[in-house]
Amino acid sequence: SYELTQPPSVSVSPGQSASITCSGYNLGNKYTCWYQQKPGQSPVLIIYQDAKRPSGIPERFSGSNSGNTATLTISGTQDMDEADYYCQAWDSSTEGVFGTGTKVTVL
């Protein structure tokens, strides 16, 4: 079955940029999404179709996808961005498999 690998944790200082990678075979040929989940809450879609932001998602969240790696970048990280982040791949074969998840800590 298809697998997506993320780093378990990423630390970032307030105001700095954080990058979270998501690796999978030929991932660049699939659409990726990213979700943010804060403790005790349901996940929220923050990026879809590799780089698009749903309405209401701050511009500091951006995405890219090429080759075997998709990347979520948080620019000017804020305390409120501390959360777990999950990538997800979409095509006819993967049908929405999630990545392993990354805990972002704002130090």
Place this chain on the structure above:
Amino acid sequence: EVQLVQSGAEVKKPGESLKISCKVSGYSFYTYWIGWVRQRPGKGLEWMGLIYPDDSETRYSPSFQGQVSVSVDKSFTSAYLHWSSLRASDTAMYYCVRRSTDGGFDYWGQGTLVTVSS
């Protein structure tokens, strides 16, 4: 306003059956796939399955094929996740989700906590 409202927490014993629900409102129920996502305590998200309410076409993750079933009731604009025989390893939070036409799950229910313990 799009809303997915799930049924309340459940405590069951191993071997028992269970059906949890997801009541949908605020959009055309028939035209979006509805899915289910599992999250075990302290663990990541796992996609389980999808159903298209208009014709009840279903798609399951290989990991969940045969372990659960998903269904809908158009008259109640609700989706369901069903187990015929629960196991302790089914203890988890379960989320219902709407699959966007652009890909991705754009709306999530509040989650239903299922605890399976003898």
